Amino acid sequence: MDTEKCLVCGTSVKKENLKGHLERVHPKRAGSISERQLVVKSVPVFRSHKKRNFAILGLLALVVIGVSVAAASYDRGIHWHPNLSVTLNGSPYTVPKDIGIDPSLWKDHSLDQYGEGMAPLHTHDTSGTIHVEARTSHYDFTLHEFLAIWGEPSDGSAIDGHRVTSLTVDGVQQATTGDVVLKDGQKIIMTLSP
Ligand SMILES: [Zn+2]
Ligand SMILES: [Zn+2]
Structure with a gap:
């Protein structure tokens, strides 16, 4: 019903x-x-x-x-701080400040596109801290590129006319002219002969 x-x-x-x-x-x-x-x-x-x-x-x-x-x-880029310490004759050799910022210490401009108004690899003081400050995280910045910006031989063979006799990265010995991909917190030690 x-x-x-x-x-x-x-x-x-x-x-x-x-x-x-x-x-x-x-x-x-x-x-x-x-x-x-x-x-x-x-x-x-x-x-x-x-x-x-x-x-x-x-x-x-x-x-x-x-x-x-x-x-x-979205690529926020990178801001890393590896450290380069250089020894000459057993004494610290000062890595200059303003590498990649001061025009006289900014010789290679091939990576300028990645930087923010300065080279993506630069120094702000004499502590040896390399600022890897780039607008991309998709590029492996290297020690040799830093040396080229600085105006030193980009094969890592010498600094300021002194031959590189030893290169260690985080305590591990490297071939002296071997390139190194820069990482945050990395400790790079270069020894120069007189
Ligand atoms: Zn920095
Ligand atoms: Zn910086």
Whole structure:
């Protein structure tokens, strides 16, 4: 048996009698009921709005995911501090400050594109700290490149006219003219003969 609840009084009424029930029991409300039924009929319209809202939400989610993926792969560059200490005749040889900043200590400009207004490999003081300060993390900067910027032989064979006789990186002996990829916190020690 097909019954429906009257929207006004809640009484279960046979479907075919509902109209009659409304007109008979709730004559004043009959008009507004049919309006409500119109509203009920417009539910699919609401539903399609919901679908559209879901579509917009989905798009938004995609945009958010896209932006975060882009942010994650965005290259923030590097700012590392390996240290170069040089010994000449058993005494410390001072690595000058402002290598890669002072024009007289900035001889090679082939890496300038990676720097931020100065060479991507530079010094700010005489501590031997090399600042590897570049707008990309996708390039392996090397000791030989630093020497070239400084204006010393880029094969690492000599500094200031003194032959390099020993090269260690973090305590490990290297071939004297072997190049070294610069890393943060690295300790590079060069020994020069008189
Ligand atoms: Zn720095
Ligand atoms: Zn710097």
